[in-house]
Amino acid sequence: MRRILAIAACATAVAAATAVGAAPAQAAPNPVAALKAQFKTGLGVKFSDKFSLENKIFSRRTGTFQFGRAGVAASDLTTKFNLKAAEIAEMPEDIQPLLRPEQTIKIGSTAYIKGGMFASFLPEGATWLRGPGAPATGLTGIFGQYINITEPMTLQKLVKKSKRTGSVYTGKITIGEILTTSKWLKAILPSGGSASQKKSVVSYKLYVNGKGLVTRLVTSAKGSALGFDASTISVDSRYVSWGTKVSIKAPTEGIADVDELEGLDEFSAPLARVVGEAA
Numbered sequence: 001m002r003r004i005l006a007i008a009a010c011a012t013a014v015a016a017a018t019a020v021g022a023a024p025a026q027a028a029p030n031p032v033a034a035l036k037a038q039f040k041t042g043l044g045v046k047f048s049d050k051f052s053l054e055n056k057i058f059s060r061r062t063g064t065f066q067f068g069r070a071g072v073a074a075s076d077l078t079t080k081f082n083l084k085a086a087e088i089a090e091m092p093e094d095i096q097p098l099l100r101p102e103q104t105i106k107i108g109s110t111a112y113i114k115g116g117m118f119a120s121f122l123p124e125g126a127t128w129l130r131g132p133g134a135p136a137t138g139l140t141g142i143f144g145q146y147i148n149i150t151e152p153m154t155l156q157k158l159v160k161k162s163k164r165t166g167s168v169y170t171g172k173i174t175i176g177e178i179l180t181t182s183k184w185l186k187a188i189l190p191s192g193g194s195a196s197q198k199k200s201v202v203s204y205k206l207y208v209n210g211k212g213l214v215t216r217l218v219t220s221a222k223g224s225a226l227g228f229d230a231s232t233i234s235v236d237s238r239y240v241s242w243g244t245k246v247s248i249k250a251p252t253e254g255i256a257d258v259d260e261l262e263g264l265d266e267f268s269a270p271l272a273r274v275v276g277e278a279a
Contacts, residue, residue, distance in 0.1 A: 028164065029212025032156050035149070038213070039067045044246030049144040049237045053223065053230040057082045061144040066246040072136075072150050074248040078103045079116075079140040104138035107250045113138045114251075121263055126256035135187030142226055145237040147204070148184035149214045157181065158206055169206040174199060175225055189226070200225035213242045 038045070049061040063077035080101045081088075088099050102116030111134035118129050118139075135141055149155050157178070162171030176198030178185050186192070200221055207216035217237045223230035 028167075029208070029210070031159055031169075031206070031208050031212045031214060032152050034208075034212030035152055035155055035214070038242060039069055039071055041068050041073075042245055042247065043067050043243050044241075045150070045239055046241045046244065047145075047237055047239045049235055051143050051145075052234045052236075053228065054232055055234070059140070059143040061140075064246055064248065065150050066248045067150075071152070074105070074107045074246075075136045076103070076105045076248045077137060077144075079138070079143055081143070098139060102138050102140045104134075104136060104140075105248060105250060106134075106136040107248065109133055110250070111136060111138065112251050112255070116140060118261065121261045122256050123260050123262075125254060126260070127254040128251045128256065129261070130255050130257050135190075136184070137188060141188040145217065145219065145235045146185050146188050146226065147178060147202070147217065147219055148182060149206070149217055149237075149239070151182055151184060153181040154178060154184075155214070158204060162204075162206065167208050167210075169208070170204070171206075172201050172203050174201055175221075178202070197225055197227070211242075214239050 044064055044066040046064050047062070049059075050057050051059045051061070059079055059081045061077060061079045063075060065072050066074040078101065081099045083099060088096055091099065097117040097120060100115050100117070100119060103114040105112045109132060111131045113129045113131060113134070114127055116139055122129060137144065147154065147158070149158070157173060158171065159169055161173050161177075162169035164170075175185070175189075175193055179189070179193060179198065189197070202219050202221045202225065204220075205216075205218045206214060209215050215238065217239075218234070220232060220234040223233050226233060
């Protein structure tokens with residue numbers, strides 16, 4: 001009898017183990033739902049970009065997004081170029097000011113830009129240029145990640161057009177498809193991009209953690225996609241400290257408005273972006 005009971009117990013244990021092993025795997029967390037769950041006042045995420053031209057790092061950007069209930073409420077970005085002073089000196093004179101480090105703080109619809117192209121044209125005592133309606137990326141947006149994963153509709157497109165393997169989503173999307181939902185990219189390409197640019201294909205890999213939150217985005221495309229002469233462009237972005245407390249504040253001193261700048265006739269195009277032609 002004891003032997004029969006022992007055999008029965010073993011059989012029951014094997015059956016139970018088999019049943020557990022056959023249980024369906026849990027569905028992967030939805031990255032879009034995970035993102036929206038982060039939209040709480042005073043919380044945010046930090047990120048860093050490495051922007052490369054033909055596999056050589058050209059610039060780096062670090063920043064923080066502060067969320068509100070509807071999405072990004074404020075941001076603070078700093079872009080620095082991976083160039084030596086001698087290399088910058090060899091550039092055309094009208095390009096050199098653009099290659100200075102630039103910080104852009106955006107609160108609501110108003111951006112405050114420090115350094116970069118306009119630093120030399122600020123009146124005495126001013127360190128910040130205020131631009132109502134100016135882009136969150138300042139004038140150096142094109143030198144960083146041009147796909148913004150904090151935009152739910154943009155993230156939804158990346159997920160939908162990709163194939164998931166474990167925690168990585170791999171796919172391709174055109175610049176034109178991104179432009180239909182992304183205010184971020186529209187600000188980087190205020191003209192809306194040419195017909196050929198809109199057809200340009202971006203290959204991407206989107207990495208998420210166990211909660212479905214994006215931890216990394218790697219994008220690559222032909223340089224012409226963003227108007228570069230380089231054969232290829234790639235951006236590697238990392239996202240950390242989701243849910244951290246964030247408090248981004250606008251500067252209160254040393255602020256100048258666009259009409260206080262002088263000697264900018266030759267920079268009418270970038271000036272128009274700061275005035276507010278870019279959303």
